[in-house]
Amino acid sequence: MAQINPSMLSADFAxxxxxxxxxxxxxxxxxxxxxNHFVPNLTLGLPVVEALGRATGTPLDCHLMIEDPxxxxxxxxxxxxxxxxxxxxAAAAPVRLAREIRAKGARASLALKPATxxxxxxxxxxxxxxxxxxTVEPGFGGQSFLDIMLPKIRRxxxxxxxxxxxxxxxxxxGVSASTIERxxxxxxxxxxxxxxxxxxxxxxxxxxxxxxxxxx
Ligand code: DX5
Ligand code: ZN
Numbered sequence: 733m734a735q736i737n738p739s740m741l742s743a744d745f746a747x748x749x750x751x752x753x754x755x756x757x758x759x760x761x762x763x764x765x766x767x768n769h770f771v772p773n774l775t776l777g778l779p780v781v782e783a784l785g786r787a788t789g790t791p792l793d794c795h796l797m798i799e800d801p802x803x804x805x806x807x808x809x810x811x812x813x814x815x816x817x818x819x820x821x822a823a824a825a826p827v828r829l830a831r832e833i834r835a836k837g838a839r840a841s842l843a844l845k846p847a848t849x850x851x852x853x854x855x856x857x858x859x860x861x862x863x864x865x866x867t868v869e870p871g872f873g874g875q876s877f878l879d880i881m882l883p884k885i886r887r888x889x890x891x892x893x894x895x896x897x898x899x900x901x902x903x904x905x906g907v908s909a910s911t912i913e914r915x916x917x918x919x920x921x922x923x924x925x926x927x928x929x930x931x932x933x934x935x936x937x938x939x940x941x942x943x944x945x946x947x948x
Pocket of ligand 2: 762
């Protein structure tokens, strides 16, 4: 089953609760947290996540593009996130951090920038609930999908399956009607889409049609 997670980075930040309601049928709301250190952009943090969690019934999938996730990630679980993704390049102690996220009751997920391979993290997979393979350089919505990431998606899926683990495999960046089928074919099962959903006239219909394409 494909999951479609609209990225609220492409939503109207002045109307977040309404924008969350506009994507009825979405599996999770993807929340991009940026600190202007790990990526050259600044978005939102704990108070906004907490307020949005109170305003929507859809679970929150928080993608932390920040330095020092070891310090901040557990707070996002307390703020109401059901899934917290931290970057492999930023975490000082990814195993300890994943255990802390899980102990607080959320799903723990590891994200990889385009130049970071999955192989060094193979032994960590049992500690995780999801791997996020970035299909753009993180920092901004609306970038073009990087086809060169398809082999990494495929290799990640193979590692997960070889270990017989129930991890989800998420892709994020440039996912749209014209790229989602390639991602699904390579083994992704959780699809983040920002501009392809919020840039559409009917965001809920865009979610439904992306799902149908991913499940083809
Ligand atoms: C990029 C973010 C993405 C972004 C995706 O750094 O992690 O979640 O919002 O936006 P689109 O789908 O427009 O590429
Ligand atoms: Zn993201």
